[in-house]
Amino acid sequence: MSIDIQMPALSPTMEEGTLTKWLVKEGDAVKSGDMLAEIETDKATMEVEAIDEGVVGKILVAEGSQNVAVGTVILQLLEDGEGVDDLSAPSETPAPEATPEATHEPATVSSTPEPAQSTASVQSVPVEMDVPAGTAMVETSVRDALRDAMAEEMRRDDRVFIMGEEVAEYQGAYKVTRELLQEFGAKRVIDTPITEHGFAGIGVGAAMGGLRPIVEFMTWNFAMQAIDHIINSAAKTLYMSGGQMRCPIVFRGPNGAASRVGAQHSHDYSSWYANVPGLKVVAPYDAADAKGLLKSAIRDPNPIVFLEHEMMYGEIMDVPDMDDYLVPIGKALVRRVGSDVTITAHSRMVGRALEAADILAGEGISAEVIDLRTIRPLDSDTIIKSVKKTNRIVCAEEGWGQSGIGAEIAARVMEQAFDYLDAPPARVFQKDVPLPYAGNLEALSLPNAQDVVVAAKGVCYVK
Amino acid sequence: MATPGKTSKKELLHLYREMLLIRRFEEKAGQLYGMGLIAGFCHLYIGQEAVVTGVNAAIKDGDQMITSYRDHGHMLALGMTARGVMAELTGRSGGYSRGKGGSMHMFSVEKNFYGGHGIVAAQVPIGAGLGLANKYLDNGKISTVFFGDGAANQGQVYEALNMAQLWKLPTLFIIENNQYAMGTSIARSTAQKDLYKRGLSFGVEGVQVDGMDVLAVRDATKKAAAHARAGKGPMILEMMTYRYRGHSMSDPAKYRTREEVSEMREDHDPIDMAKNRLLKEKWADLDALKAIDKDIKAIVADAVEFAKTSPEPAPAELYTDVLLELDA
Numbered sequence: 001m002s003i004d005i006q007m008p009a010l011s012p013t014m015e016e017g018t019l020t021k022w023l024v025k026e027g028d029a030v031k032s033g034d035m036l037a038e039i040e041t042d043k044a045t046m047e048v049e050a051i052d053e054g055v056v057g058k059i060l061v062a063e064g065s066q067n068v069a070v071g072t073v074i075l076q077l078l079e080d081g082e083g084v085d086d087l088s089a090p091s092e093t094p095a096p097e098a099t100p101e102a103t104h105e106p107a108t109v110s111s112t113p114e115p116a117q118s119t120a121s122v123q124s125v126p127v128e129m130d131v132p133a134g135t136a137m138v139e140t141s142v143r144d145a146l147r148d149a150m151a152e153e154m155r156r157d158d159r160v161f162i163m164g165e166e167v168a169e170y171q172g173a174y175k176v177t178r179e180l181l182q183e184f185g186a187k188r189v190i191d192t193p194i195t196e197h198g199f200a201g202i203g204v205g206a207a208m209g210g211l212r213p214i215v216e217f218m219t220w221n222f223a224m225q226a227i228d229h230i231i232n233s234a235a236k237t238l239y240m241s242g243g244q245m246r247c248p249i250v251f252r253g254p255n256g257a258a259s260r261v262g263a264q265h266s267h268d269y270s271s272w273y274a275n276v277p278g279l280k281v282v283a284p285y286d287a288a289d290a291k292g293l294l295k296s297a298i299r300d301p302n303p304i305v306f307l308e309h310e311m312m313y314g315e316i317m318d319v320p321d322m323d324d325y326l327v328p329i330g331k332a333l334v335r336r337v338g339s340d341v342t343i344t345a346h347s348r349m350v351g352r353a354l355e356a357a358d359i360l361a362g363e364g365i366s367a368e369v370i371d372l373r374t375i376r377p378l379d380s381d382t383i384i385k386s387v388k389k390t391n392r393i394v395c396a397e398e399g400w401g402q403s404g405i406g407a408e409i410a411a412r413v414m415e416q417a418f419d420y421l422d423a424p425p426a427r428v429f430q431k432d433v434p435l436p437y438a439g440n441l442e443a444l445s446l447p448n449a450q451d452v453v454v455a456a457k458g459v460c461y462v463k
Numbered sequence: 464m465a466t467p468g469k470t471s472k473k474e475l476l477h478l479y480r481e482m483l484l485i486r487r488f489e490e491k492a493g494q495l496y497g498m499g500l501i502a503g504f505c506h507l508y509i510g511q512e513a514v515v516t517g518v519n520a521a522i523k524d525g526d527q528m529i530t531s532y533r534d535h536g537h538m539l540a541l542g543m544t545a546r547g548v549m550a551e552l553t554g555r556s557g558g559y560s561r562g563k564g565g566s567m568h569m570f571s572v573e574k575n576f577y578g579g580h581g582i583v584a585a586q587v588p589i590g591a592g593l594g595l596a597n598k599y600l601d602n603g604k605i606s607t608v609f610f611g612d613g614a615a616n617q618g619q620v621y622e623a624l625n626m627a628q629l630w631k632l633p634t635l636f637i638i639e640n641n642q643y644a645m646g647t648s649i650a651r652s653t654a655q656k657d658l659y660k661r662g663l664s665f666g667v668e669g670v671q672v673d674g675m676d677v678l679a680v681r682d683a684t685k686k687a688a689a690h691a692r693a694g695k696g697p698m699i700l701e702m703m704t705y706r707y708r709g710h711s712m713s714d715p716a717k718y719r720t721r722e723e724v725s726e727m728r729e730d731h732d733p734i735d736m737a738k739n740r741l742l743k744e745k746w747a748d749l750d751a752l753k754a755i756d757k758d759i760k761a762i763v764a765d766a767v768e769f770a771k772t773s774p775e776p777a778p779a780e781l782y783t784d785v786l787l788e789l790d791a
Binding site for chain 1 (some may be wrong): 529541555558559560561562563564568569570571572577578579580581582585587588589590591592593594595596597599600606618619622625626629630637783784785786787788789
């Protein structure tokens, strides 16, 4: 029996990859440990090694192939005494479902597995996007949009630099800082030791000393080590100094649940930082906002907490082809206009809210979807205006419910638009448990589009 | 006793005056606290005056200073006004932070004072960050970071030391070892009591200095500053000092004997040491010293008057200085 070698999953979030190079050719004898191919994942370029002995029978995926789904058979290895004629059709193994939405249904068997979509409904052009008519759009990943934002701002202002773990030579733990070192050099793209508390403090000092630091946390989970500097040293200083001491700094990195990385690596901190006066808290959904908001954040004279989403990094979306695309901090965006119910969300949850709106539309319910974009200052006006029209609201978020963003929005709606409400505000949020590792439990724990649909129908009194 | 440091009449009179200003200011602050005019926390610098005064005599204009909550002395040494500091202590609009910071949180961009930090050791990486900015901007400045023997046990100190040495930041780590972290003596809190050795595993050189001798502090700081300014990276200066008062105003200081305190006051007082030298060298007689004392008392009295009469911040100040408007 020949051995089928599949496209491996080389990171928790990898769904597909590029087969950049074959390191063997048909007819080569390989033994365990030999390098077979070079694969570019969403995070890095890695080599795949053989774990079996044999002779390379057939290479099924050509060098340079992009978007090869995890699980696709890429090579067949002949065992002792076998010839090419002995090769059977590649076994049909589906890609493992990598996304948190994974359900318990048996995966569809297909010889060309489709890459799993982490956001089912990606609207390329939001309803109120503020760009000149006729602006061309460039398809860009959220990851590259963030990188472009930093590169543009670093070109614009010599004081801007980035520091963090693996941001320079490694090219970014999630490749968000790819090629910045090459362009800007080691003075402005600084690899730090694994020492969040220390380098967050150094970043704050550098900001007070006249620079414009971008501090990358490999994930926001690790920033708990540094939260004292974010809050006590950065956020409060302007006030405590009677307006004298500025701290223009951006703390950024991926926030919230990725995929199957367990409780300590999956925490959504939106409401933690949203609680703190003196900070601005930004959480973009799409690539255009990731770019435009990060550029605005870097220019902002205040300390900014910039919450990205790892599962969105690989999403390819439209970004306006403009020299200087800025999105203002503090303004929500109506991503879908509707009349029956308002749905608020931020970060990845926006995709699920849009997906829910599609489903609701099929059932005759017109949902208006508001992408909060900035959590502090929260754009109450846009929300209140929408609720006065729809008379119903569902506040959706990936984080926990207690004292969450949805709780805050519900309170504001009741304070400012109580008489307009036809139903109590509803909230959708992560189950009140540390995020479990098991795929099924993780999926049960995180809110999905269906949860939003159920909540929306609830406030519309539709069964 | 080490050989007396080289100095001049002019310099020593200046240092004496600086230290005396801090002493008299702090004594008055203690009084005002007792009278209820100063609230909250108030950490006095009495006994430690030689440290900041000696450091300040060794650094250049433009070099930055950052310290903990025991910060009044640092501000006065840098030339921030007694009025502005005292009025901040009383929470008035004439204070450096317009009454919104208090004893532990004052800053002066003009005088290169970066706070005033209430979280033990938080100022250490921030001070290293000032060093990073200096190096990045290639402005020839050094940052001086002051922290206590208690803070020296905080993890972030070592994170900062590591990066400061790795990146050769122009930063001096000045440990004011007054031997008590609040009420816990160094013997009870610290396995390696020679704090100047704390950087050795990072390759950061350290020296121990008689922190009660203003000239010894000045000399050690000059050497360390030259080292940092030459691009050789940070240094640790462990200043052996002593605070006469409690950790804060509410500290009865039962953890040490009265005798220990009186011994330090009588035999090692930094101001008396300077005074004796001035008399011995005949650079000043008792009358001249009295005249200085009188001057200083007037400055402090004026500061107190200002701090009592400066109005409380306007209610509208509650909402200012939370965020800056966007730069134009």
